[in-house]
Amino acid sequence: MKRIIYSEIEGQSAHFYALAAILAGLVLAGLVAAIHMEHYGHYVTGMSNQIVWGMPHVFAIFLIVAASGALNVASIGTVFGKALYKPLGRLSGLLALALLIGGLVVLVLDLGRPDRLIVAMTKYNFKSIFAWNINLYVGFIAVVVVYLWLQMERRMNRFVKTAGMVAFLWRLVLTTGTGSIFGFLVAREAYDSAVMAPLFIAMSFSFGLAAYILVLLAACRGSGRELGDVTLQRLGRLLGVFVAAVLYFTAVQHLTNLYAAEHYGVERFMLVDGGVFTLLFWVVQIFVGGILPLLLVFRSPLSGSLNTGRVMALASVLVIIGGFAQVYVIVIGGQAWPLTLFPGMEVSSGFYDGVVVSYMPSVPEIVLGLGGVALALLIVLFGIKVLRFLPATLANSAVDPHFVAEAKGP
Amino acid sequence: MVRRRNVIILTVVALASLVTMTVAASGVPKPDIPRGQGESCVADIDFMRRNHMTMLKHQRDETMLKGVRTKQYSLKECVSCHAVKGPDATPVTVSSPKHFCRSCHDYVAVKIDCFQCHASRPEPIVAVDGGGKE
Amino acid sequence: MTARKRNPGNTTGFDAARRSFLSAAVAAAGVTLAPGVMLYGITRPSAAKARALDAAASSDVRWGMLIDSNRCDSDCNECVTACSKENGLQGHGRPATDAQWIRKVELHDPGTGLNKSLPMMCQHCADPPCVDVCPTGASFKRADGIVLVDKHTCIGCRYCMMACPYKARSFIHEALEDQKSHAPRGKGTVESCTMCVHRIDDGRQPACVEACNDSGGGAMLFGDLNDPDSEISQRVAKYASQQIRADLGLDPGIRYQNL
Numbered sequence: 001m002k003r004i005i006y007s008e009i010e011g012q013s014a015h016f017y018a019l020a021a022i023l024a025g026l027v028l029a030g031l032v033a034a035i036h037m038e039h040y041g042h043y044v045t046g047m048s049n050q051i052v053w054g055m056p057h058v059f060a061i062f063l064i065v066a067a068s069g070a071l072n073v074a075s076i077g078t079v080f081g082k083a084l085y086k087p088l089g090r091l092s093g094l095l096a097l098a099l100l101i102g103g104l105v106v107l108v109l110d111l112g113r114p115d116r117l118i119v120a121m122t123k124y125n126f127k128s129i130f131a132w133n134i135n136l137y138v139g140f141i142a143v144v145v146v147y148l149w150l151q152m153e154r155r156m157n158r159f160v161k162t163a164g165m166v167a168f169l170w171r172l173v174l175t176t177g178t179g180s181i182f183g184f185l186v187a188r189e190a191y192d193s194a195v196m197a198p199l200f201i202a203m204s205f206s207f208g209l210a211a212y213i214l215v216l217l218a219a220c221r222g223s224g225r226e227l228g229d230v231t232l233q234r235l236g237r238l239l240g241v242f243v244a245a246v247l248y249f250t251a252v253q254h255l256t257n258l259y260a261a262e263h264y265g266v267e268r269f270m271l272v273d274g275g276v277f278t279l280l281f282w283v284v285q286i287f288v289g290g291i292l293p294l295l296l297v298f299r300s301p302l303s304g305s306l307n308t309g310r311v312m313a314l315a316s317v318l319v320i321i322g323g324f325a326q327v328y329v330i331v332i333g334g335q336a337w338p339l340t341l342f343p344g345m346e347v348s349s350g351f352y353d354g355v356v357v358s359y360m361p362s363v364p365e366i367v368l369g370l371g372g373v374a375l376a377l378l379i380v381l382f383g384i385k386v387l388r389f390l391p392a393t394l395a396n397s398a399v400d401p402h403f404v405a406e407a408k409g410p
Numbered sequence: 411m412v413r414r415r416n417v418i419i420l421t422v423v424a425l426a427s428l429v430t431m432t433v434a435a436s437g438v439p440k441p442d443i444p445r446g447q448g449e450s451c452v453a454d455i456d457f458m459r460r461n462h463m464t465m466l467k468h469q470r471d472e473t474m475l476k477g478v479r480t481k482q483y484s485l486k487e488c489v490s491c492h493a494v495k496g497p498d499a500t501p502v503t504v505s506s507p508k509h510f511c512r513s514c515h516d517y518v519a520v521k522i523d524c525f526q527c528h529a530s531r532p533e534p535i536v537a538v539d540g541g542g543k544e
Numbered sequence: 545m546t547a548r549k550r551n552p553g554n555t556t557g558f559d560a561a562r563r564s565f566l567s568a569a570v571a572a573a574g575v576t577l578a579p580g581v582m583l584y585g586i587t588r589p590s591a592a593k594a595r596a597l598d599a600a601a602s603s604d605v606r607w608g609m610l611i612d613s614n615r616c617d618s619d620c621n622e623c624v625t626a627c628s629k630e631n632g633l634q635g636h637g638r639p640a641t642d643a644q645w646i647r648k649v650e651l652h653d654p655g656t657g658l659n660k661s662l663p664m665m666c667q668h669c670a671d672p673p674c675v676d677v678c679p680t681g682a683s684f685k686r687a688d689g690i691v692l693v694d695k696h697t698c699i700g701c702r703y704c705m706m707a708c709p710y711k712a713r714s715f716i717h718e719a720l721e722d723q724k725s726h727a728p729r730g731k732g733t734v735e736s737c738t739m740c741v742h743r744i745d746d747g748r749q750p751a752c753v754e755a756c757n758d759s760g761g762g763a764m765l766f767g768d769l770n771d772p773d774s775e776i777s778q779r780v781a782k783y784a785s786q787q788i789r790a791d792l793g794l795d796p797g798i799r800y801q802n803l
Contacts, residue, residue: 041731043717048640052702052715112700112715112732115523120699125681130703134679186792187673187709339711341664341788342651342803349664350639351647351711474694477601477686477745486725503721527695527730529723 004087005392006152009223011385016222023378030371033364034109042112045365050357051335056110059369062207062327063103063376064137064178065200068171069208069242071096071144073235074151075171078164084234084399087391088216093148094383095215095376096171096208097141102376104137106369129180136174143167152388175204182330189266190334195256199249203323206242210319213239215380217313219390228396229308230403236312240297243319247290250326266337269356270329277333280325289322332359441517444510446492452482466524485524490532504530594747606670606689607739608769608797609753610776610785611662615763618661621648623764626755627665630740632724643714643729645737646752651803660803663752663764666691666712666737667788667796674704674713683734689769689797690739698733705734709789712736739766769797 009016037045047054074092077085108114121138124131147163150156179200182191213235220227254271257263270277293315336357341347347354384390396403452458452465469483481487492510493501502508504525507516511530515522595601627633627646635642646665652658668691674683675691682697683704693704693713705713713736720730726742729735740750748754749766756764767776779785785799 038732041718042715043636043638043641048717049642049644049705049711049714050640052705112702112734113698116697116699119680119697120701123680123697125675125678127675128677128679128703130677130679130701181703184677185673185707187707335706339709341649341710344653344655346652346654347649348652349647349649351644351664352640353647353649353664353711470696472600474692474696475684475686477595477688477741478598479745480598489725505721523730526719527723527728527733529725529728530721533725 006087006090006388006390007392008386008388009219009384009390016381016385020378020381023374023381026374027371027378030106030109030368030374033367033371034114037110037364037368038114044362046360046362047365048357048359050352051332051359053331053335054359055361055365056106056368058324058328058331059372060103060107060110061178061331062324063099063106063372065175065204065327066207066211066323067096067099067103068140068175068178069204069206070099070212071167071171072205072208073212074147075164075168078151078160079168084231087394087399088212088231090148090151090389090391091216091219091380091384092212093144093151094389095212095380097144097148098376098379098383099208099211100137100140101379102372102374105375106372109368110365129177129184133174133177133181136170136177140170140174143170171204172201175201182334187339188334188337189263189340190270190330190337193253193257195249195253199246199253202242202245202249203326206239206246206319207323209235209239209242210316210323213312213316214320215377217309217316219380219384220394221309223384223390225390226393226395226398227309228394228399228403230396230400231394232308232312236297236308236315239312239315239319240294243290243293243297246326247286250286262340262343265340269337270333274333274336274356277329277336281329281333284325285322285329288318289320289325293318293322335359441513443513444492444494444508446510451488451491485528486532489528489530493532501531595745601686601688601690601745603687603689604770605768606770606797607744608668608689608767608776608799609739609750610765610767610779610799610801612763612765612801613660613662614802615761616648616661616663617761618648618650618659620661620759620761622755622759622761623663623752624648626751627737630724630743630751631727631738632722632729634720636718638717641715641717643716643735645712645714645735662800662803664710664712664788665752665798666739667710667794667798668737668739670795670797672794673707673709673792677703677707679703686741690741690744691736692738692741693734693736695728695730695733695735700732700734702734708736709792709794 045054071092073085074089074096076082077087077089108117111117111120120134124135126132143163143166147160147167150160150163176197179197182188183193183196185191213232216235217227217232219225254267258267270281272278274281296311296315296318299311336359338347338352338354338356341353453461465483466485466488469480469485472478472480473484494508494510494513496502496506496508504512507513509530511522511525624644624646628635631645633643633645646663649662649664651660651662668685668689670685670689672683672685672691675685678684679701680697680699682694682699683691684694685691700715702715705711705715713734715734716729716731718731723729727738740748740752743750749757753764753766756762765776765779767774769777769780771777772781780799783801785801786803787794787796787799
């Protein structure tokens, strides 16, 4: 097999430094927001005793779910032996680490007592899926670091397949755990479902790959490396498959809920008269984040005059926007629907019983979330500059030895 | 190979820092720690200075998790005994640097978070509006 | 019930007969009316005996409450006010984020038009979901059944608030000062009704129960569910009571009657 060459990006241009500065500025803003929230207390946010988890959690869960999916690309190359994906493995590991760290930072900084992080890392109640998740996240970081090292240290390449299998299984358990955070909540009608775990796995595949495609495109275009259509098409089509899987599990989630009469109220709320949640669900999650990307990536080759890179970038952006809306509907929408304590009765109290609760994201929450995203991107930017994560070329002839340039165009 | 030149430079730097620090330290005022009520509290001063945090931590688990409310190591009793009266003859809260715990903890720069939750002065609290808004 | 006074050296048989008839009549009336009526003003003896200071809470005891919704008045807020005062709950004019340990819930049955009112607080479940989900173990159940938050270990993740089916938990959204020394509470941690654990350990009743009795409502009864001789055990054995969301299988220690 031809030896794949990886190299650092030059990272000397004005664009590079400008991008780094912007990302660093966002990270700083996120830190300021976190300090503001911690100093004054959470009353400065839109979160309350009713909507307990807000925008920071939407961002964090999205990032963490995408992180485990981003590692998929490396797994396909290592575990499933697809030659096309082999050059993509190192960047995949880096992106997975970066997204996870970004998500965890947002989560930790939103805690009521972030100064007690040491307590969270040392005292565990192992009946709690949350405690398991903390261990899974930290373990994931360790597993990916080892996996990356085995990929990058050529003398250790013979162990890569084992590490790849461990990483693949670990991330499946991790995403199942993340989905189970919600699936185990018997009290909340919107969550109490076993399908949350596979739904989250499908979401992780989809969001992670979309993030990977965007980062790969940006890195290659920015550093002037060739990124051929063969790779782009394969990644794009795979994204389409994952998007379809998410649509399937979403359908399963809602259809099975509709079957049970006791969940009829919450389903009606989500799908019909939930206001912003219904809008986000149908328009953004299903249409923008599901149907449109499917049309884009599986478009007929007759419209081949469109730039493949641009099409895949657009599809990935739409998937991410739709994914964000999906996490928002799950996290916030599930809390907005009131708990049913007295079936059949109309309930009212001074503590927002029996009413749909409204939530308005506040500036500190959004800035904190964006800071986490910026941190993830900054880690990737820094990584590809100092170490050899990016393959020197992903031209069609380089990735596919059987490739013959056809007159079909880009 | 350690060069003799380097050893001399490092020794001079180390000695100079030591002298500077000693001179500087003698300029920092020692904390004025107010006496608590009564003879000695739980144990003698040296023992308490070194171990009060361990005793508090042990007691808090006993009280919180098991409901044991012995008074000897109780934080409430500590606060009650070590209350420092402010200018208006009522005990000061932890927001005042004259608070007993702060008088030492500010000096050694060890931040404590006990009083984020616990009352830092004994009840009854003589406040202007009769204590506790509702 | 009514003790029959023996007065051997007195009166004619006619008076004695009248007396014994009256006693029997009152006794009969009492026995007939008792099931549906909780008599006003009976001073319930302190349900909790003060535990020795160095004695740990024991699982021989299970503290619980029985709340009679029939006696709960829509306009009455004594329990809520008493709880706020006892535990130092300060309102900040922000109802969405202000802490609430106990609240009055108004029910209306749209089918029959029935209206009911009842107080709602932490149900102190035997199998609490909040304890299951807490990552650090800060949310725990004491041996005698009271569910508490160890604020020393709480990291403020609010997962327990998501998990509680009764929305019993509150998060403290601002810095506090001048807390009650028997009810420590602080910014960034989660809290809920402690069943006035400081009072129980001292042999007294929770503030809400005491206020309800003192104000003449008499809707709340506190006691040891494990003690077959306690008033609460006898009542729940005799008259139907239910737990809210019993279908979840959590076995709450708070039971309700006449819902």
